[in-house]
Amino acid sequence: MSTGIDLAVSTVIFALRPGDAGRLVLSIPLVRRTRDPFEGRWSLPGGAADATESLAATAARKLAETTGLAPAYLEQLYCFGAPDRSPSGRVVSVVYWALVRADEAELAAEGENVRWFAADELPQLAFDHNLIVDYALWRLRTKLEYAAIAHAFLGPTFTLAELRQVHEIVLQRALDPANFRRQIESSRSVVPTGEHVTGGRHRPPRLYRYDGSVQLVDNGPLTSVAVR
Amino acid sequence: MSTGIDLAVSTVIFALRPGDAGRLVLSIPLVRRTRDPFEGRWSLPGGAADATESLAATAARKLAETTGLAPAYLEQLYCFGAPDRSPSGRVVSVVYWALVRADEAELAAEGENVRWFAADELPQLAFDHNLIVDYALWRLRTKLEYAAIAHAFLGPTFTLAELRQVHEIVLQRALDPANFRRQIESSRSVVPTGEHVTGGRHRPPRLYRYDGSVQLVDNGPLTSVAVR
Incomplete structure (x- = not known):
């Protein structure tokens, strides 16, 4: 046709x-x-x-x-x-x-x-x-700005500084660390793992992970978009 | 191919x-x-x-x-x-x-x-x-829930009750009138026209319109999607 x-x-x-x-x-x-x-x-x-x-x-x-x-x-x-x-x-x-x-x-x-x-x-x-x-x-x-996709660039665990860096690079502007921390923590899509970065630092940063219940790709009723 | x-x-x-x-x-x-x-x-x-x-x-x-x-x-x-x-x-x-x-x-x-x-x-x-x-x-x-598209169902001017009704029908749930009013007013995408519904009511409802600077369809760099 x-x-x-x-x-x-x-x-x-x-x-x-x-x-x-x-x-x-x-x-x-x-x-x-x-x-x-x-x-x-x-x-x-x-x-x-x-x-x-x-x-x-x-x-x-x-x-x-x-x-x-x-x-x-x-x-x-x-x-x-x-x-x-x-x-x-x-x-x-x-x-x-x-x-x-x-x-x-x-x-x-x-x-x-x-x-x-x-x-x-x-x-x-x-x-x-x-x-x-x-x-x-x-x-x-x-x-x-509205979905939790930045972590797709990161591994399963990351520091808040790493997550902020992803946002800064993609959005092409500096973000205030304290505001960013508050925003991420209130979104509840990121949760502390209870672990810290290993290595001999005096105050090693905390590690976070995404809450597994947050979908990376939300296609609603379309469930057949997976490639394998 | x-x-x-x-x-x-x-x-x-x-x-x-x-x-x-x-x-x-x-x-x-x-x-x-x-x-x-x-x-x-x-x-x-x-x-x-x-x-x-x-x-x-x-x-x-x-x-x-x-x-x-x-x-x-x-x-x-x-x-x-x-x-x-x-x-x-x-x-x-x-x-x-x-x-x-x-x-x-x-x-x-x-x-x-x-x-x-x-x-x-x-x-x-x-x-x-x-x-x-x-x-x-x-x-x-x-x-x-995040974009101002409900008014595409309405004419150029509408009351807040009409706008709330559009949301209620589409979302299939009742919305609290006072909360809805606050949410719409804080979004600043809806502005009062200064006029009221005509007809002999004692307290005729105010008429609103969408702020013309808010785009109905935001396609970013794609400007060629108009059909004519």
Whole structure:
């Protein structure tokens, strides 16, 4: 019925990776295109939709094939379908996104055609992928303010200083430590583990974890979005 | 490239319409299918994507053709792509949604094959359209609590009682009038017009309007989602 429309799937992955001088940088992995259109340009990992696979499964498979990354879940971001977004015919792209921890990001393949970029220093990407990343950044920043997703960047336990740092990097502004502590503690989504950071410090910081009853991805009645 | 996948566009429209005993009922318009698959079943208005039109424009056109409705904006809800959602081959559906005022809803065509249904009393619909409506309801209820979209159901001016009634119908619970008033007034998205309801009442209720600086649909960097 929809003759002449190709369906593609792409993924925006965010991680906090060490940059210059050890500062953490909000980063995304990109793949260099090896054929037209946009041969040589960097682009989001992805490819053609598969007739027998769910969209999320295709997104996960393409991501693993190109970057080696395997996030525990992907959330659908948006479906991009402007008629002029590809010069070689109509392509509608369903875009997924995920956050990965720094140690997961370390496992990603890097090479001539796969590289991490700072999210706010991207080159001119293929198709409308700059717009897609801008939208993903906006969603990340909007969502971070009301949902407990910052910990997706961290391990199972973390200090409040680490959690605050995640918020500061993503929101691109300094946060008052005392206010941040009050806000997090009143949200009740973060609970003390009762343990402290190990190592010979005089007053080692307390370790916290997210309350397991808080869902990372809340899709309401949609329960079938898991990629595996 | 994505051989064997058809792309469709559908729309969920919500309106508050008078039901039995004058009570307002959260309602959606459905279209009866006149061919297989699911011939005779009710379904969301929609149809095949068009190779030259934006997805939102196709959604708006199909909606106008079948129901006569023309919402001022459509927001993308989700892209549904489970491999088994259509018995006649793979169909991926990009779903839009909108809220319309009661007077707009009155203009909708109704007939043998187009009818309004109470959102919580739907028959078994074609495809996965019951799941789609459940998800749209969940999004509406979630969003109503943090965004100022209730007034999309109302005209340009309204009383606080009318606004509270919209919230009560959608959230399916009674709200305390005094608490509701405080919450709305502190949100600063609703401002008094300085006028009152006309008619010979001793203490006519004040009229309010939404602050024009509050966007109905906030899509961040996506500015191209308007349907016309």
